[in-house]
Amino acid sequence: LVALAVNLRLARDFVGDDPETASAMLEELATSIRDTIAELRDLAHGIYPPLLMDSGLPEALRAAAGRSPLEVEVEADGLRRYPTEVEAAVYFCCLEALQNAAKHAPEAKVSVSVREEAAALRFEVVDDGPGFGPEVARRGHGFVNMSDRLGAIGGSVRWDSTPGEGARICGSLPVREE
Structure with a gap:
């Protein structure tokens, strides 16, 4: 600088x-x-938020939702603690999706849900904004970042959106069942 x-x-x-x-x-x-x-x-x-470390994914996501300029509902109850890299990946991907929604759909309502099922931690961020076409997903750094972050630890992300119909970002990471 x-x-x-x-x-x-x-x-x-x-x-x-x-x-x-x-x-x-x-x-x-x-x-x-x-x-x-x-x-x-x-x-x-790459910075690991203290709230995520101390309180876990549900609390960290609720705090992030509270800081968002959007109306955000978080459903992440009943989750256990996961390895640091798993929690960080899910947290930062959800954060990226919230930031994208705030930037491109400032009037949108957003829901964030995280659940464990079938030996995977799955998350979904859905907004009722204007949506986007496939060319936006291909050129957007946010989608590349999410894909890289999850891919590095065996996970994946996909997005589903059509102009005028909102957006849905879904991610999945393998986790050991307890």
């Missing part, structure tokens, strides 16, 4: 004397800023 600030000052100094150089520097800075934002997002997604 310091390097970005220094380079921004340098570009500003070139504006009057050498506009072409200033323009080229600003283009490079724009790329660097986008890269830095992506790195910070990745870093932030």
